[in-house]
Amino acid sequence: MDEQKVLREVMDRWKDAVDAHEPERVADNFTADALFQGLRPYGVGRKAVAAYYASQPLGLKADYEILETRRLAEDLVLGYLSVDFTFVDRPRLSVYLSVLVKDGLIGHYQVSAGVPPL
Secondary structure (H helix, E strand, C coil), X not given: CCHHHHHHHHHHXXXXXXXXXXXXXXXXXXXXXXXEECCCXXXXXXXXXXXXXXXXXXXXXXXXXXXXXXXXXXXXXXXXXXXXXXXCCCCCEEEEEEEEEECCEEEEEEEECCCCCC
């Protein structure tokens, strides 16, 4: 399966769960020992992922675009994405996201609020 398809499958499930405000379902897209770094201190594992998304406001929506992919091993894909988070009551938040996907689950998730590439 190509890298774009691998990422799209897991990121579409992630997006659906984020948009539905279902933190446990978001966490189901991560490995049991995932290293998770949102815009607050990092956490490890599905419990940390679920807690992070449970704290997000109702009405949060995510839209992503895959910018780059790399296959690092047969079962390991690196993705670099832009993500726009929209809210009911505040301006859009645009971030960059790096993920490592192994066997269809996110093992590493790193958000940065950086500037766009040159």
